[in-house]
Amino acid sequence: MKAKFRKYPILLSITTQKRALVMKKISFLFCLLTFAGLSQKAQGQYYFYNDNYYDNPVTFELGGSLSIMNCLTDIGGKKGIGGKFIKDLNMGQTNVGGSVFMSANFKYAVGVRLEATFGRLSGNDNVLAGITDIAKERYNRNLHFRTNITEIAAIAEFHPFFIFIDWANRDVEPPRWSPYLMAGVGFFSFNPQAQGPNGTWIDLQPLSTEGQGFNEYPDRDVYKLKQLNIPLGLGVKYELSQAFTLRGEFVYRKLFTDYLDDVSTTYINPDLFNQYFSPDKAALAAYMADRQIESRTNPNGGSKRGSPSQNDAYFSFNIKLGITLGRERY
Numbered sequence: 619m620k621a622k623f624r625k626y627p628i629l630l631s632i633t634t635q636k637r638a639l640v641m642k643k644i645s646f647l648f649c650l651l652t653f654a655g656l657s658q659k660a661q662g663q664y665y666f667y668n669d670n671y672y673d674n675p676v677t678f679e680l681g682g683s684l685s686i687m688n689c690l691t692d693i694g695g696k697k698g699i700g701g702k703f704i705k706d707l708n709m710g711q712t713n714v715g716g717s718v719f720m721s722a723n724f725k726y727a728v729g730v731r732l733e734a735t736f737g738r739l740s741g742n743d744n745v746l747a748g749i750t751d752i753a754k755e756r757y758n759r760n761l762h763f764r765t766n767i768t769e770i771a772a773i774a775e776f777h778p779f780f781i782f783i784d785w786a787n788r789d790v791e792p793p794r795w796s797p798y799l800m801a802g803v804g805f806f807s808f809n810p811q812a813q814g815p816n817g818t819w820i821d822l823q824p825l826s827t828e829g830q831g832f833n834e835y836p837d838r839d840v841y842k843l844k845q846l847n848i849p850l851g852l853g854v855k856y857e858l859s860q861a862f863t864l865r866g867e868f869v870y871r872k873l874f875t876d877y878l879d880d881v882s883t884t885y886i887n888p889d890l891f892n893q894y895f896s897p898d899k900a901a902l903a904a905y906m907a908d909r910q911i912e913s914r915t916n917p918n919g920g921s922k923r924g925s926p927s928q929n930d931a932y933f934s935f936n937i938k939l940g941i942t943l944g945r946e947r948y
Contacts, residue, residue, distance in 0.1 A: 670860070672946045677723050679863060681940030685715040685737060689932035691879035692924035693741035693761050697753045708745050713738040715767070715934060726796065727780040731773045739808075739932050740764040741879055759923070760909045763822070763879045765808045767932065769871075771849050773802030794857040804847045804871065810880040812906055820906060822880040825899070827907035828923060829886040832894060841877040848872040853936075860945050865938035871931060878930035887919040 688711060695706040715737020723729035746757035777798045785792040814820040823843060829835040853867035876882040885908055891900035907923075 674944045675725050677942055677944035679721045679723065679940040679942050681719055681938055683717045683936040683938040685717065685934040685936045686712050687715045687737040687739060687932060687934045688712045689739040689741065689878060689930065691741050691930045692881040693743055693763060693879045694745050695753065695756060697749045697751050710745060711740050711742065713740060725780065727777055729775040731775065733771050733773060735769040737767045738764060739767055758911045760911050761881060763810045763812050765810045765878065767806060767808055769804050769806035771802050771804030773800050773849055775800050796855045798853055798855060800851045800853065802849050804849050806847050807844045808878060809843050810878065814902065815905060820902065822906060825903040825906055827880055827903060828883055829890060832890060834890060841875055845875055861942055863940040863942060865940065867936040867938065868933065869936065870933040873929050873931055876926055876929045878932065881924035882926045883924055885919050885921045885923045
């Protein structure tokens with residue numbers, strides 16, 4: 619017989635302000651879903667996945683993904699004054715990443731996932747070579763960066779096909795594919811670097827390239843290399859079999875920093891580096907802060923280096939393969 623299953627959608631949302639509170643809530647939710655699944659199992663209230671497997675109300679998924687990652691920062695971009703998202707995206711700066719994840723899913727309608735993501739982001743003003751409009755100023759700026767990314771995120775999934783459709787009262791079998799929306803909170807680390815005079819990669823944050831932490835710039839704090847972000851995205855999940863799932867996802871990370879690339883506001887007077895650093899470090903900081911191909915008109919600082927009007931962001935396209943746990947052969 620063809621069984622009917624996945625029929626009680628529940629809306630689930632996760633809100634939090636602090637990492638500790640987030641992890642406590644996620645742990646509690648996992649325990650709650652696990653307890654719910656065990657309780658349903660103990661009562662013998664199974665669902666049929668197909669003619670060979672029972673489907674418990676709570677199933678779990680373990681898996682990994684291969685990703686391509688890119689970012690939107692002050693460095694690089696397209697011709698003109700710059701635009702939003704795709705209009706200012708350099709596909710040549712795409713890098714490879716990956717992740718591992720575990721999730722708990724309640725009757726296919728909602729789920730919560732813990733995921734660790736690893737990758738690299740980069741940008742370079744030299745992508746604007748040959749541009750003759752206003753974007754030539756960014757090419758002349760001659761900056762570049764790279765950074766490794768490590769991210770831990772708690773993400774909620776919402777599957778409208780199973781939230782808003784009662785498949786138990788339909789004469790057709792529920793679909794094996796399901797589009798979904800996702801939102802959550804993450805904690806990520808980054809460390810922007812650029813190549814120094816001898817070609818070695820130099821950490822930029824300790825050099826205060828825009829006067830971060832200097833008394834002359836009280837509004838420019840030293841940015842933290844570990845911060846919160848907000849993952850937002852959408853995806854499609856397809857059940858290959860009772861044991862394996864395949865997903866395609868797009869995940870955008872809203873950031874609370876404009877220094878993913880170490881560029882945000884204006885140049886400073888390079889003489890200030892001598893007041894805060896040793897002579898060698900001051901010389902290096904001055905070189906890394908101002909690499910313009912042509913000398914700027916204001917050597918005392920104040921010329922535009924970046925734009926603080928929008929924070930940076932990064933995103934990924936993911937292909938995920940998962941193993942489903944919680945179904946039993948009968």
